[in-house]
Amino acid sequence: MIPLKDDNPTNSRPIVSYGIIGFCVLIFIAQLGLSEVELRDFTYSYGLIPSVLLGIDQLPSDLYKISPVGTIFTSMFMHGGWMHLIGNMLYLWIFADNIEDDLGTLNFVIFYFVCGVGAAMSQVLMDTNSQIPMIGASGAIGGVLGAYLINYPNAKVLVLIPFGFFSQLIKIRALYVLGFWFILQFVNSFLSSSSVGGVAYAAHIGGFISGVILILFFNKKNTGNKIKQTSQKENKKGPWEQ
Numbered sequence: 170m171i172p173l174k175d176d177n178p179t180n181s182r183p184i185v186s187y188g189i190i191g192f193c194v195l196i197f198i199a200q201l202g203l204s205e206v207e208l209r210d211f212t213y214s215y216g217l218i219p220s221v222l223l224g225i226d227q228l229p230s231d232l233y234k235i236s237p238v239g240t241i242f243t244s245m246f247m248h249g250g251w252m253h254l255i256g257n258m259l260y261l262w263i264f265a266d267n268i269e270d271d272l273g274t275l276n277f278v279i280f281y282f283v284c285g286v287g288a289a290m291s292q293v294l295m296d297t298n299s300q301i302p303m304i305g306a307s308g309a310i311g312g313v314l315g316a317y318l319i320n321y322p323n324a325k326v327l328v329l330i331p332f333g334f335f336s337q338l339i340k341i342r343a344l345y346v347l348g349f350w351f352i353l354q355f356v357n358s359f360l361s362s363s364s365v366g367g368v369a370y371a372a373h374i375g376g377f378i379s380g381v382i383l384i385l386f387f388n389k390k391n392t393g394n395k396i397k398q399t400s401q402k403e404n405k406k407g408p409w410e411q
Contacts, residue, residue, distance in 0.1 A: 170328050172263050172346055173338075177324040183266035185277050189246075190258050193306060196246045197254050216302025217244040219293040226300060245285045247304035257306045263326070264317045265310075271320060272387055280387065284312020284379045291375020308372035311354075312380030318347040319384050351377055 203211055214234040220226040222237040235243065248254040269277040288308020293299075317324075322344040330337045354377070358370035 170330050170341075170346065170349060172260065173327045173329055175263055175267075175321075175324055175326045175343065176340070177267050177321055179266050179270040181270050183269040185274055185281070186261060186265035186269050189265075189281070189306070190261055193246050193248065193254065193258060197248050200247070212247070212302045212304060215240055215243040216247060216304045217241055217289055217293070218302050219297055219299040221300075222293060223297055225298060241286055241289045242282065244289070244302070244304045245282075245306050245309055248306070249304055253305060257310055260310050261306065261313065265313045267321060267324075268313050268316045268384070271316075271384075271391075276387060280316070280380075280383050281309050281312065283383060284315075284376050285309035287379030288312065288372040288376030291378075292369045292372035295371040303369050303372065305369070305372075308369070308376035311373045311376030312383065314347050314350060315377040315380030316384035317343060318351075319381055320388070 200208060200211065210232055213228065214232045217240045218226070218228070218237070221228055222240070224237075227233075248257065265277075265281075268280070272280055285306075285308055288311055289303065292303055292308070322342065324343045325340040326343050326346045327338060327340050328346060330339060351374070354370045354373040357368065358374065361367055361370060
């Protein structure tokens with residue numbers, strides 16, 4: 170089931186979402202210009218390595234470009250191939266604009282990177298001794314999906330369902346599309362082995378849960394602000410105003 174678009178218009182232009190997509194694409198294009206050895210070194214220097222982050226292992230001095238904590242953020246903009254990039258950017262393009270519209274520019278930046286940190290730490294704690302670099306935006310995007318599920322469970326999403334040589338386009342509620350995605354991460358996490366690399370399913374799960382928690386916090390905060398603003402307006406009314 171591949172989402173293609175949602176029927177959920179926004180009130181503002183999602184400049185942060187567009188910026189993240191553009192930056193990820195630029196980084197990937199830059200990666201394409203590297204030799205095999207240069208790409209390996211680049212990945213080890215700027216990808217997130219759990220054992221290095223936790224101080225269990227150390228990188229060779231020539232690969233130590235930034236602090237291990239910094240790689241939590243640099244790794245969010247790196248991708249391992251065309252399908253990795255396209256898949257992540259497609260989900261970001263479809264679902265991030267509404268969450269950015271809800272939160273506003275600054276809050277969305279905070280939301281996105283906190284979800285990314287939550288995703289990264291979920292994967293790190295699942296395999297603390299791993300020496301395999303983690304790269305990709307999917308953990309942070311998982312947070313966006315979790316937030317979308319909370320705020321827009323009934324939004325219709327156009328999905329492509331492949332059946333061998335045949336395919337079907339159908340509109341499905343976001344609750345089912347994103348709920349299926351989340352369940353799939355759990356199933357795949359039990360079927361995969363982190364010792365040989367591959368997909369960081371724990372990061373997807375951790376990012377999704379982080380997004381759910383954060384959007385509930387922001388929703389509660391925004392509701393409180395609206396109530397406060399309404400109360401202030403009512404208090405400013407004159408004695409004859411209704």
